[in-house]
Amino acid sequence: MTDGRAIRAAIPRRLVGWGIALAVILVPLVAMKLQVEGVNWTLSDFVFAAVLIGGTGVLYELAVRASGSWAYRGGVALALAAGFLTTWVNLAVGIIGNEDNPVNLVFFAILAIAAAGTIVARGKAEPMARAMTVAAAAQALVGIAVLAYGIGAMEPPPPVMLFALIEIFAGMWLGSALLFRKAAGVAT
Numbered sequence: 001m002t003d004g005r006a007i008r009a010a011i012p013r014r015l016v017g018w019g020i021a022l023a024v025i026l027v028p029l030v031a032m033k034l035q036v037e038g039v040n041w042t043l044s045d046f047v048f049a050a051v052l053i054g055g056t057g058v059l060y061e062l063a064v065r066a067s068g069s070w071a072y073r074g075g076v077a078l079a080l081a082a083g084f085l086t087t088w089v090n091l092a093v094g095i096i097g098n099e100d101n102p103v104n105l106v107f108f109a110i111l112a113i114a115a116a117g118t119i120v121a122r123g124k125a126e127p128m129a130r131a132m133t134v135a136a137a138a139q140a141l142v143g144i145a146v147l148a149y150g151i152g153a154m155e156p157p158p159p160v161m162l163f164a165l166i167e168i169f170a171g172m173w174l175g176s177a178l179l180f181r182k183a184a185g186v187a188t
Contacts (some may be wrong), residue, residue, distance in 0.1 A: 014061075021053045048091075055086045063123075067183065072125055075179035079118075079132055082172035083111055090137045095163065096152035102152060110138045114173065129180035136173035 024143050025046065031039040041049075063076035089095055096103045117131020143166035147159055148151060157165070
């Protein structure tokens with residue numbers, strides 16, 4: 001396939017991807033117009049959502065251009081999904097207790113670990129695998145600490161469900177690491 005055909009073939013996928021991103025941003029607007037109870041976004045909420053979703057999309061676009069490897073792209077997608085969901089949930093309702101609970105700052109520290117590891121790795125698959133493994137380990141340790149010390153035990157969700165949620169994110173970081181290892185050709 002020539003470069004021109006490859007570009008044309010990618011356009012529908014890109015349109016679908018960016019269309020979904022736009023739809024996610026428009027859902028709360030439609031819900032507000034329909035006066036759905038509990039949906040009351042401000043302009044700053046929409047701007048933040050657009051920046052977070054758009055930034056995630058741009059980072060994925062850059063990764064697609066950086067490598068044709070499905071494993072590399074999958075590693076990036078999973079890492080971006082973990083970062084996006086951690087940020088979204090943490091700022092919207094909080095992971096431990098509500099969004100004002102200072103303990104939730106630990107999840108931003110995990111995002112900083114992943115981001116710093118990505119910068120140090122300079123996008124190379126093998127060091128990216130190590131960075132995502134460190135993020136997974138940090139996330140897993142937070143989950144263990146939450147369960148062991150009963151952090152957030154007096155607030156919903158129950159500690160076991162909170163532990164499961166935190167470990168799901170750890171699994172996403174670990175899945176990303178495994179995909180980067182595959183992209184680097186390292187035996188898993």
